[in-house]
Amino acid sequence: MELIRSESFTEEASLTFERFFETEHDRLYRALCLVTRNRHEAEEIMQDAFLAMWARWDRITQKVDDPTAYLYRTAMNAFRSRHRRAALAARKAVRLIPVDDGISRIEEQEDVVRALASLTDKQRAAIVLTNFLDFTAEEAGGFLGLSPGAIRTLASRGRTELRRQAGEDHG
Protein backbone atom coordinates (compact mmCIF):
# COMPACT_ATOMS: atom_id res chain seq x y z
CA MET A 1 0.00 0.00 0.00
CA GLU A 2 1.50 3.31 -1.01
CA LEU A 3 1.31 6.26 1.29
CA ILE A 4 -1.31 8.57 -0.03
CA ARG A 5 -0.01 12.11 0.17
CA SER A 6 -2.23 15.03 -0.46
CA GLU A 7 0.00 17.31 -2.47
CA SER A 8 -2.53 17.02 -5.24
CA PHE A 9 -5.18 18.49 -2.99
CA THR A 10 -3.27 21.70 -2.65
CA GLU A 11 -3.62 22.14 -6.35
CA GLU A 12 -7.36 21.92 -6.11
CA ALA A 13 -9.27 24.84 -4.78
CA SER A 14 -12.26 22.70 -4.01
CA LEU A 15 -10.74 20.25 -1.55
CA THR A 16 -13.47 19.35 0.88
CA PHE A 17 -12.95 18.08 4.37
CA GLU A 18 -15.02 15.02 3.58
CA ARG A 19 -12.81 14.10 0.66
CA PHE A 20 -9.69 14.71 2.68
CA PHE A 21 -11.03 12.45 5.42
CA GLU A 22 -11.95 9.69 3.00
CA THR A 23 -8.51 9.83 1.44
CA GLU A 24 -6.45 9.96 4.59
CA HIS A 25 -8.28 8.24 7.41
CA ASP A 26 -7.60 4.66 6.36
CA ARG A 27 -3.84 5.00 6.36
CA LEU A 28 -3.76 7.09 9.50
CA TYR A 29 -5.99 4.67 11.37
CA ARG A 30 -3.85 1.67 10.45
CA ALA A 31 -0.68 3.50 11.45
CA LEU A 32 -2.19 4.51 14.78
CA CYS A 33 -3.26 0.92 15.42
CA LEU A 34 0.33 -0.15 14.97
CA VAL A 35 1.55 2.60 17.28
CA THR A 36 -1.06 2.34 20.02
CA ARG A 37 -1.88 -1.37 19.70
CA ASN A 38 -5.44 -0.45 20.50
CA ARG A 39 -8.22 0.13 17.99
CA HIS A 40 -10.22 2.35 20.29
CA GLU A 41 -7.32 4.58 21.18
CA ALA A 42 -6.36 4.73 17.52
CA GLU A 43 -9.83 5.89 16.57
CA GLU A 44 -9.91 8.43 19.39
CA ILE A 45 -6.62 9.95 18.29
CA MET A 46 -7.66 9.87 14.66
CA GLN A 47 -10.96 11.57 15.45
CA ASP A 48 -9.32 14.22 17.60
CA ALA A 49 -6.83 14.99 14.85
CA PHE A 50 -9.48 15.28 12.17
CA LEU A 51 -11.79 17.32 14.41
CA ALA A 52 -8.98 19.72 15.19
CA MET A 53 -8.51 20.22 11.45
CA TRP A 54 -12.22 20.36 10.76
CA ALA A 55 -12.57 23.26 13.18
CA ARG A 56 -10.14 25.33 11.16
CA TRP A 57 -10.56 23.76 7.75
CA ASP A 58 -10.94 27.03 5.87
CA ARG A 59 -7.66 28.33 7.23
CA ILE A 60 -5.89 25.05 6.56
CA THR A 61 -6.92 24.94 2.93
CA GLN A 62 -5.73 28.50 2.51
CA LYS A 63 -2.51 28.44 4.49
CA VAL A 64 -1.20 24.90 4.84
CA ASP A 65 0.81 23.55 1.95
CA ASP A 66 0.61 19.92 2.98
CA PRO A 67 -2.58 19.01 4.87
CA THR A 68 -1.44 15.40 5.17
CA ALA A 69 1.69 16.40 7.04
CA TYR A 70 -0.47 18.67 9.16
CA LEU A 71 -2.77 15.73 9.89
CA TYR A 72 0.06 13.47 10.98
CA ARG A 73 1.61 16.20 13.05
CA THR A 74 -1.72 16.77 14.78
CA ALA A 75 -2.25 13.06 15.31
CA MET A 76 1.23 12.54 16.67
CA ASN A 77 0.71 15.52 18.95
CA ALA A 78 -2.32 13.67 20.24
CA PHE A 79 -0.37 10.48 20.69
CA ARG A 80 2.52 12.34 22.28
CA SER A 81 0.15 14.09 24.61
CA ARG A 82 -1.24 10.79 25.72
CA HIS A 83 2.21 9.56 26.45
CA ARG A 84 3.92 12.76 27.46
CA ARG A 85 2.96 16.43 27.78
CA ALA A 86 2.19 18.02 25.10
CA ALA A 87 -1.96 17.79 23.75
CA LEU A 88 -5.05 15.84 22.62
CA ALA A 89 -6.80 12.78 24.01
CA ALA A 90 -9.68 10.59 25.04
CA ARG A 91 -10.46 11.22 28.64
CA LYS A 92 -12.64 8.15 28.98
CA ALA A 93 -10.38 5.76 27.16
CA VAL A 94 -9.61 3.64 30.18
CA ARG A 95 -13.22 3.00 30.94
CA LEU A 96 -14.23 2.44 27.35
CA ILE A 97 -11.41 0.22 26.18
CA PRO A 98 -12.40 -3.45 26.26
CA VAL A 99 -9.94 -5.97 27.57
CA ASP A 100 -9.51 -7.53 24.14
CA ASP A 101 -10.21 -5.51 21.02
CA GLY A 102 -8.81 -8.08 18.64
CA ILE A 103 -5.15 -7.18 18.94
CA SER A 104 -4.29 -10.51 20.55
CA ARG A 105 -5.72 -12.40 17.61
CA ILE A 106 -3.66 -10.34 15.21
CA GLU A 107 -0.58 -10.89 17.35
CA GLU A 108 -1.10 -14.61 16.95
CA GLN A 109 -0.94 -14.21 13.19
CA GLU A 110 1.67 -11.51 12.76
CA ASP A 111 5.08 -11.81 14.38
CA VAL A 112 5.82 -8.16 13.83
CA VAL A 113 2.74 -7.06 15.74
CA ARG A 114 3.67 -9.29 18.64
CA ALA A 115 7.22 -7.99 18.53
CA LEU A 116 6.04 -4.38 18.40
CA ALA A 117 4.42 -4.93 21.78
CA SER A 118 7.84 -5.26 23.34
CA LEU A 119 8.94 -1.80 22.21
CA THR A 120 8.40 1.46 24.02
CA ASP A 121 5.68 3.77 22.75
CA LYS A 122 8.22 6.12 21.25
CA GLN A 123 10.14 3.32 19.56
CA ARG A 124 6.90 2.06 17.98
CA ALA A 125 6.00 5.56 16.86
CA ALA A 126 9.44 6.14 15.37
CA ILE A 127 9.36 2.85 13.47
CA VAL A 128 5.82 3.32 12.17
CA LEU A 129 6.53 6.88 11.04
CA THR A 130 9.79 6.09 9.30
CA ASN A 131 9.52 2.45 8.23
CA PHE A 132 5.79 2.24 7.56
CA LEU A 133 4.78 5.75 6.55
CA ASP A 134 8.12 6.66 4.97
CA PHE A 135 8.56 9.97 6.74
CA THR A 136 12.13 11.12 7.23
CA ALA A 137 13.64 11.23 10.70
CA GLU A 138 13.47 14.99 10.47
CA GLU A 139 9.76 14.95 9.66
CA ALA A 140 9.01 12.30 12.28
CA GLY A 141 10.97 14.29 14.81
CA GLY A 142 8.82 17.29 14.04
CA PHE A 143 5.69 15.23 14.61
CA LEU A 144 6.85 13.80 17.92
CA GLY A 145 8.72 16.80 19.26
CA LEU A 146 12.03 14.97 19.15
CA SER A 147 15.28 15.58 17.35
CA PRO A 148 16.06 13.67 14.16
CA GLY A 149 18.88 11.98 16.03
CA ALA A 150 16.47 10.81 18.69
CA ILE A 151 14.16 9.40 16.04
CA ARG A 152 17.01 7.53 14.38
CA THR A 153 18.10 6.12 17.70
CA LEU A 154 14.60 5.11 18.72
CA ALA A 155 14.00 3.43 15.37
CA SER A 156 17.38 1.75 15.45
CA ARG A 157 16.86 0.40 18.94
CA GLY A 158 13.38 -0.71 17.98
CA ARG A 159 14.57 -2.54 14.89
CA THR A 160 17.28 -4.24 16.92
CA GLU A 161 14.66 -5.46 19.35
CA LEU A 162 12.40 -6.60 16.52
CA ARG A 163 15.26 -8.55 14.99
CA ARG A 164 16.05 -10.08 18.37
CA GLN A 165 12.44 -11.12 18.81
CA ALA A 166 12.34 -12.54 15.31
CA GLY A 167 15.46 -14.53 16.09
CA GLU A 168 13.87 -15.95 19.20
CA ASP A 169 10.67 -16.81 17.35
CA HIS A 170 12.54 -18.69 14.69
CA GLY A 171 15.51 -19.83 16.71
Add this chain to the structure above:
Amino acid sequence: MDDLKNELERAARHYAPPPDALGRLDDKKARSGRNDKVGAMVVGLAIVGALIFAFVTIGTQKGTVQPAAGGSDDVAATPVNGDLLYSKSAEPATWHIFSYDPATGKETQLTTGSRTYGSDWSPDGTQIVYDHERPLGYEEIVIANADGSDPRTVASGQDPAWSPDGTEIAYVEDSRIWVVNTDGTNPHHVTTPGSDPDAQNYEAPYDRNPAWSPDGTAIAYTRIAAFGLVPRPSGNGQAQVSREELRVWHENGPDEVLTSDYAALGEVDWSPDGSTLVFTGGPTLFDQSGMTDGLIWPRVLTMPSGGGEVTPLTPDNQTWAAGVTWSPDGTLIAYVDDNHALVTMWPDGTHRHDLGIDPGGDAIIGPSWGVAAPSPSP
Protein backbone atom coordinates in the same frame (compact mmCIF):
# COMPACT_ATOMS: atom_id res chain seq x y z
CA MET B 1 14.47 -2.50 5.95
CA ASP B 2 12.18 -3.43 3.11
CA ASP B 3 11.35 -6.64 4.93
CA LEU B 4 10.22 -4.66 7.94
CA LYS B 5 8.12 -2.35 5.79
CA ASN B 6 6.51 -5.34 4.11
CA GLU B 7 5.80 -6.94 7.47
CA LEU B 8 4.25 -3.74 8.75
CA GLU B 9 2.16 -3.40 5.60
CA ARG B 10 0.90 -6.96 6.00
CA ALA B 11 0.08 -6.41 9.67
CA ALA B 12 -1.67 -3.12 8.93
CA ARG B 13 -4.07 -4.89 6.62
CA HIS B 14 -5.69 -6.37 9.71
CA TYR B 15 -6.62 -2.92 10.95
CA ALA B 16 -9.48 -1.81 8.80
CA PRO B 17 -11.05 1.43 10.00
CA PRO B 18 -14.54 1.14 11.43
CA PRO B 19 -17.37 1.35 8.92
CA ASP B 20 -18.88 4.79 8.56
CA ALA B 21 -15.82 6.42 10.10
CA LEU B 22 -16.93 9.83 8.88
CA GLY B 23 -20.33 9.40 10.47
CA ARG B 24 -18.69 8.42 13.76
CA LEU B 25 -16.52 11.51 13.50
CA ASP B 26 -19.59 13.63 12.93
CA ASP B 27 -21.23 12.07 15.99
CA LYS B 28 -18.21 12.84 18.11
CA LYS B 29 -18.16 16.40 16.84
CA ALA B 30 -21.77 16.79 17.88
CA ARG B 31 -21.11 15.26 21.30
CA SER B 32 -18.05 17.39 21.91
CA GLY B 33 -19.99 20.49 20.98
CA ARG B 34 -22.54 19.69 23.65
CA ASN B 35 -19.81 18.85 26.15
CA ASP B 36 -18.07 22.13 25.45
CA LYS B 37 -21.26 24.02 26.18
CA VAL B 38 -21.79 22.10 29.40
CA GLY B 39 -18.13 22.55 30.28
CA ALA B 40 -18.33 26.27 29.68
CA MET B 41 -21.34 26.49 31.95
CA VAL B 42 -19.54 24.52 34.66
CA VAL B 43 -16.43 26.66 34.34
CA GLY B 44 -18.52 29.81 34.40
CA LEU B 45 -20.35 28.69 37.51
CA ALA B 46 -17.05 27.64 39.08
CA ILE B 47 -15.52 31.05 38.43
CA VAL B 48 -18.57 32.82 39.82
CA GLY B 49 -18.45 30.54 42.84
CA ALA B 50 -14.77 31.14 43.30
CA LEU B 51 -15.26 34.89 43.13
CA ILE B 52 -18.05 34.71 45.71
CA PHE B 53 -15.93 32.47 47.90
CA ALA B 54 -12.94 34.80 47.57
CA PHE B 55 -15.09 37.82 48.40
CA VAL B 56 -16.50 36.16 51.49
CA THR B 57 -13.15 34.74 52.55
CA ILE B 58 -11.23 37.97 52.16
CA GLY B 59 -13.93 39.79 54.00
CA THR B 60 -14.01 37.44 56.96
CA GLN B 61 -10.53 35.92 57.26
CA LYS B 62 -7.88 38.53 57.46
CA GLY B 63 -5.23 35.94 58.16
CA THR B 64 -5.76 33.88 55.04
CA VAL B 65 -2.44 32.59 53.77
CA GLN B 66 -1.21 34.59 50.82
CA PRO B 67 2.16 34.16 49.16
CA ALA B 68 4.35 37.13 49.87
CA ALA B 69 6.61 38.98 47.50
CA GLY B 70 10.36 38.73 47.78
CA GLY B 71 11.69 40.76 50.66
CA SER B 72 8.50 40.49 52.66
CA ASP B 73 8.82 39.77 56.34
CA ASP B 74 6.51 36.79 55.82
CA VAL B 75 9.13 34.92 53.86
CA ALA B 76 12.06 33.20 55.49
CA ALA B 77 15.46 34.34 54.29
CA THR B 78 16.39 30.88 53.01
CA PRO B 79 13.48 28.77 51.79
CA VAL B 80 13.33 25.17 52.86
CA ASN B 81 13.13 22.62 50.08
CA GLY B 82 9.78 20.88 49.92
CA ASP B 83 8.40 18.26 47.58
CA LEU B 84 9.01 17.69 43.89
CA LEU B 85 5.97 17.87 41.64
CA TYR B 86 5.75 15.95 38.37
CA SER B 87 3.43 14.03 36.08
CA LYS B 88 3.71 10.41 35.14
CA SER B 89 1.65 7.63 33.65
CA ALA B 90 0.40 5.78 36.69
CA GLU B 91 -1.71 3.33 34.73
CA PRO B 92 -2.35 2.75 31.03
CA ALA B 93 -3.55 5.82 29.15
CA THR B 94 -3.58 8.11 32.16
CA TRP B 95 -1.31 10.85 33.43
CA HIS B 96 -1.51 12.25 36.91
CA ILE B 97 0.32 14.71 39.08
CA PHE B 98 2.45 13.29 41.87
CA SER B 99 4.47 14.83 44.65
CA TYR B 100 7.63 13.32 46.05
CA ASP B 101 9.27 14.13 49.34
CA PRO B 102 13.04 13.72 48.87
CA ALA B 103 13.52 13.57 52.62
CA THR B 104 11.28 10.58 53.18
CA GLY B 105 11.00 9.07 49.73
CA LYS B 106 7.22 9.23 49.99
CA GLU B 107 5.34 9.63 46.72
CA THR B 108 1.73 10.86 46.69
CA GLN B 109 -0.71 10.90 43.78
CA LEU B 110 -2.51 14.23 43.76
CA THR B 111 -4.88 14.04 40.79
CA THR B 112 -7.26 11.48 39.37
CA GLY B 113 -9.58 11.36 36.42
CA SER B 114 -8.55 13.34 33.38
CA ARG B 115 -5.00 13.48 32.16
CA THR B 116 -2.83 16.08 33.79
CA TYR B 117 0.58 17.29 32.72
CA GLY B 118 2.63 20.41 33.31
CA SER B 119 2.58 21.53 36.90
CA ASP B 120 4.03 24.02 39.31
CA TRP B 121 3.86 24.90 42.99
CA SER B 122 2.49 28.07 44.45
CA PRO B 123 5.31 30.11 45.99
CA ASP B 124 4.25 29.19 49.51
CA GLY B 125 3.89 25.48 48.75
CA THR B 126 0.22 25.33 49.74
CA GLN B 127 -1.26 25.00 46.24
CA ILE B 128 -0.44 23.51 42.86
CA VAL B 129 -1.28 24.49 39.31
CA TYR B 130 -1.39 22.10 36.39
CA ASP B 131 -2.91 21.65 32.96
CA HIS B 132 -5.33 18.88 32.14
CA GLU B 133 -6.96 17.78 28.96
CA ARG B 134 -10.39 18.69 27.75
CA PRO B 135 -12.23 17.15 24.81
CA LEU B 136 -10.49 17.69 21.47
CA GLY B 137 -7.19 18.04 23.20
CA TYR B 138 -7.48 21.51 24.58
CA GLU B 139 -6.00 21.97 28.01
CA GLU B 140 -7.20 23.94 30.97
CA ILE B 141 -5.12 25.54 33.67
CA VAL B 142 -6.28 24.26 37.04
CA ILE B 143 -5.36 25.42 40.54
CA ALA B 144 -5.81 23.02 43.44
CA ASN B 145 -4.72 22.64 47.02
CA ALA B 146 -1.38 20.94 47.57
CA ASP B 147 -3.13 17.64 48.21
CA GLY B 148 -5.03 17.93 44.92
CA SER B 149 -8.33 18.88 46.51
CA ASP B 150 -10.61 21.74 45.44
CA PRO B 151 -9.51 21.99 41.78
CA ARG B 152 -10.75 25.06 39.92
CA THR B 153 -10.15 26.15 36.36
CA VAL B 154 -8.61 29.56 35.76
CA ALA B 155 -7.77 29.57 32.04
CA SER B 156 -7.44 27.55 28.88
CA GLY B 157 -3.85 26.63 28.10
CA GLN B 158 -0.88 24.57 29.19
CA ASP B 159 2.54 24.79 30.82
CA PRO B 160 1.54 26.87 33.85
CA ALA B 161 4.10 28.68 35.98
CA TRP B 162 3.15 30.43 39.21
CA SER B 163 4.43 33.97 39.74
CA PRO B 164 6.68 34.49 42.77
CA ASP B 165 4.22 36.89 44.39
CA GLY B 166 1.50 34.27 44.08
CA THR B 167 -0.99 36.44 42.23
CA GLU B 168 -0.55 35.33 38.60
CA ILE B 169 -0.04 32.30 36.42
CA ALA B 170 1.99 32.36 33.20
CA TYR B 171 1.02 29.74 30.65
CA VAL B 172 1.02 28.85 26.96
CA GLU B 173 -1.97 29.32 24.69
CA ASP B 174 -2.21 29.87 20.94
CA SER B 175 1.57 29.80 20.56
CA ARG B 176 2.01 32.71 22.93
CA ILE B 177 2.87 33.23 26.59
CA TRP B 178 -0.12 34.49 28.57
CA VAL B 179 -0.55 35.71 32.12
CA VAL B 180 -3.76 35.42 34.13
CA ASN B 181 -4.63 36.28 37.70
CA THR B 182 -5.05 33.26 39.93
CA ASP B 183 -8.77 33.99 40.18
CA GLY B 184 -9.07 33.66 36.41
CA THR B 185 -9.39 37.35 35.66
CA ASN B 186 -7.39 39.49 33.26
CA PRO B 187 -5.89 36.92 30.91
CA HIS B 188 -3.54 38.66 28.49
CA HIS B 189 -0.68 37.58 26.32
CA VAL B 190 2.74 39.01 26.94
CA THR B 191 4.53 37.64 23.89
CA THR B 192 3.54 37.81 20.25
CA PRO B 193 5.72 35.44 18.30
CA GLY B 194 3.77 35.55 15.06
CA SER B 195 0.78 37.07 13.38
CA ASP B 196 -1.26 33.88 13.15
CA PRO B 197 -2.18 32.19 16.43
CA ASP B 198 -3.57 29.23 14.50
CA ALA B 199 -0.06 28.41 13.44
CA GLN B 200 0.50 26.61 16.73
CA ASN B 201 2.20 23.27 16.42
CA TYR B 202 2.69 23.64 12.74
CA GLU B 203 4.36 26.87 11.80
CA ALA B 204 7.03 28.68 13.72
CA PRO B 205 7.33 30.84 15.64
CA TYR B 206 5.64 29.74 18.79
CA ASP B 207 6.49 30.15 22.46
CA ARG B 208 6.42 27.74 25.39
CA ASN B 209 8.01 26.80 28.72
CA PRO B 210 7.47 30.02 30.71
CA ALA B 211 9.36 30.50 33.99
CA TRP B 212 9.08 33.57 36.20
CA SER B 213 12.18 35.30 37.46
CA PRO B 214 12.44 35.26 41.27
CA ASP B 215 11.65 38.99 41.44
CA GLY B 216 8.58 38.54 39.21
CA THR B 217 9.61 41.17 36.67
CA ALA B 218 10.63 38.79 33.88
CA ILE B 219 9.60 35.50 32.31
CA ALA B 220 12.13 33.22 30.66
CA TYR B 221 10.67 31.10 27.87
CA THR B 222 11.62 29.20 24.75
CA ARG B 223 10.59 30.00 21.19
CA ILE B 224 10.66 27.80 18.13
CA ALA B 225 11.80 30.65 15.95
CA ALA B 226 11.88 28.99 12.57
CA PHE B 227 11.80 25.80 10.69
CA GLY B 228 14.28 25.46 7.89
CA LEU B 229 15.17 23.06 5.16
CA VAL B 230 18.58 21.51 4.77
CA PRO B 231 19.76 18.84 2.36
CA ARG B 232 19.15 15.31 3.51
CA PRO B 233 22.23 13.15 4.13
CA SER B 234 21.18 10.92 1.27
CA GLY B 235 21.21 13.90 -1.07
CA ASN B 236 17.60 13.17 -1.87
CA GLY B 237 15.62 16.32 -1.21
CA GLN B 238 15.53 18.42 1.92
CA ALA B 239 14.57 17.87 5.53
CA GLN B 240 13.08 20.17 8.11
CA VAL B 241 15.06 21.38 11.12
CA SER B 242 14.23 23.97 13.76
CA ARG B 243 15.97 26.94 15.27
CA GLU B 244 14.89 27.65 18.82
CA GLU B 245 15.61 30.53 21.13
CA LEU B 246 15.95 30.95 24.86
CA ARG B 247 14.34 34.31 25.55
CA VAL B 248 13.40 36.54 28.45
CA TRP B 249 10.31 38.74 28.51
CA HIS B 250 10.74 41.80 30.69
CA GLU B 251 7.89 43.62 32.35
CA ASN B 252 9.60 46.91 31.59
CA GLY B 253 11.67 46.53 28.48
CA PRO B 254 12.14 44.63 25.28
CA ASP B 255 12.49 40.87 25.07
CA GLU B 256 15.98 39.44 25.17
CA VAL B 257 17.21 36.58 23.02
CA LEU B 258 19.83 34.80 25.09
CA THR B 259 20.74 32.11 22.59
CA SER B 260 19.53 30.72 19.30
CA ASP B 261 22.14 27.99 19.01
CA TYR B 262 20.00 25.22 20.44
CA ALA B 263 16.97 23.14 19.49
CA ALA B 264 14.71 20.68 21.31
CA LEU B 265 14.53 23.14 24.18
CA GLY B 266 12.65 21.95 27.23
CA GLU B 267 11.59 23.53 30.48
CA VAL B 268 13.48 26.49 31.91
CA ASP B 269 14.06 27.55 35.50
CA TRP B 270 15.88 30.30 37.36
CA SER B 271 18.35 29.97 40.19
CA PRO B 272 16.73 31.34 43.35
CA ASP B 273 19.03 34.37 43.27
CA GLY B 274 18.00 35.09 39.67
CA SER B 275 21.55 35.07 38.36
CA THR B 276 21.38 31.90 36.27
CA LEU B 277 18.99 30.04 34.00
CA VAL B 278 18.93 26.28 33.71
CA PHE B 279 17.36 24.59 30.69
CA THR B 280 17.72 21.57 28.42
CA GLY B 281 18.54 21.43 24.74
CA GLY B 282 20.90 20.27 22.04
CA PRO B 283 22.73 22.06 19.24
CA THR B 284 20.52 23.19 16.39
CA LEU B 285 21.23 22.02 12.85
CA PHE B 286 19.34 24.97 11.42
CA ASP B 287 22.34 26.92 10.23
CA GLN B 288 24.28 23.94 8.96
CA SER B 289 24.65 23.50 5.26
CA GLY B 290 23.58 19.88 5.44
CA MET B 291 22.26 17.30 7.82
CA THR B 292 24.65 15.00 9.54
CA ASP B 293 24.01 11.57 10.90
CA GLY B 294 25.43 12.63 14.22
CA LEU B 295 23.14 12.21 17.16
CA ILE B 296 21.81 15.19 19.06
CA TRP B 297 20.99 14.68 22.69
CA PRO B 298 19.55 17.45 24.84
CA ARG B 299 21.63 18.07 27.95
CA VAL B 300 21.08 20.14 31.05
CA LEU B 301 22.59 23.56 30.39
CA THR B 302 23.05 26.73 32.39
CA MET B 303 23.53 30.29 31.28
CA PRO B 304 23.78 33.65 33.05
CA SER B 305 20.30 35.14 33.09
CA GLY B 306 21.65 38.26 31.40
CA GLY B 307 23.16 36.20 28.62
CA GLY B 308 26.62 34.72 28.15
CA GLU B 309 28.33 31.40 27.90
CA VAL B 310 26.28 28.21 27.98
CA THR B 311 27.64 25.55 30.31
CA PRO B 312 26.59 21.91 29.97
CA LEU B 313 26.00 20.28 33.33
CA THR B 314 25.31 16.76 32.17
CA PRO B 315 27.61 14.66 30.01
CA ASP B 316 26.95 13.93 26.38
CA ASN B 317 26.17 10.34 27.15
CA GLN B 318 23.33 9.82 24.71
CA THR B 319 20.46 10.14 27.12
CA TRP B 320 17.63 12.58 26.63
CA ALA B 321 17.61 15.21 29.38
CA ALA B 322 14.25 16.92 29.77
CA GLY B 323 12.38 18.97 32.40
CA VAL B 324 14.56 20.72 34.92
CA THR B 325 13.98 22.63 38.16
CA TRP B 326 16.13 24.43 40.71
CA SER B 327 15.63 23.68 44.39
CA PRO B 328 14.26 26.61 46.40
CA ASP B 329 17.39 26.78 48.55
CA GLY B 330 19.58 26.86 45.45
CA THR B 331 21.71 23.89 46.39
CA LEU B 332 20.35 21.31 43.92
CA ILE B 333 19.00 20.96 40.40
CA ALA B 334 16.59 18.17 39.51
CA TYR B 335 15.97 16.93 35.99
CA VAL B 336 14.48 14.00 34.13
CA ASP B 337 17.10 11.82 32.51
CA ASP B 338 16.26 9.61 29.56
CA ASN B 339 12.55 10.22 30.16
CA HIS B 340 12.31 7.99 33.18
CA ALA B 341 14.79 8.85 35.93
CA LEU B 342 14.35 11.85 38.22
CA VAL B 343 17.89 12.88 39.08
CA THR B 344 19.27 15.53 41.42
CA MET B 345 22.70 17.10 41.15
CA TRP B 346 24.67 20.01 42.46
CA PRO B 347 24.46 23.17 40.36
CA ASP B 348 27.93 22.44 38.97
CA GLY B 349 26.71 19.14 37.52
CA THR B 350 28.44 16.91 40.05
CA HIS B 351 26.96 14.54 42.62
CA ARG B 352 24.20 13.24 40.36
CA HIS B 353 21.77 11.05 42.23
CA ASP B 354 18.85 9.07 40.82
CA LEU B 355 15.96 9.40 43.25
CA GLY B 356 14.74 5.98 42.17
CA ILE B 357 11.19 7.04 41.47
CA ASP B 358 9.14 4.48 39.59
CA PRO B 359 8.49 6.17 36.22
CA GLY B 360 5.24 4.32 35.72
CA GLY B 361 4.18 3.24 32.28
CA ASP B 362 6.06 5.79 30.22
CA ALA B 363 7.95 8.86 31.33
CA ILE B 364 8.23 11.44 34.07
CA ILE B 365 7.22 14.96 33.03
CA GLY B 366 8.26 18.04 34.92
CA PRO B 367 9.50 18.40 37.59
CA SER B 368 8.89 21.46 39.77
CA TRP B 369 10.52 21.82 43.16
CA GLY B 370 8.42 23.58 45.79
CA VAL B 371 9.15 25.10 49.14
CA ALA B 372 8.14 23.36 52.33
CA ALA B 373 4.65 24.57 53.14
CA PRO B 374 4.25 26.30 56.49
CA SER B 375 2.92 24.13 59.26
CA PRO B 376 -0.71 24.71 60.10
CA SER B 377 -1.28 27.03 63.00
CA PRO B 378 -2.14 25.20 66.24
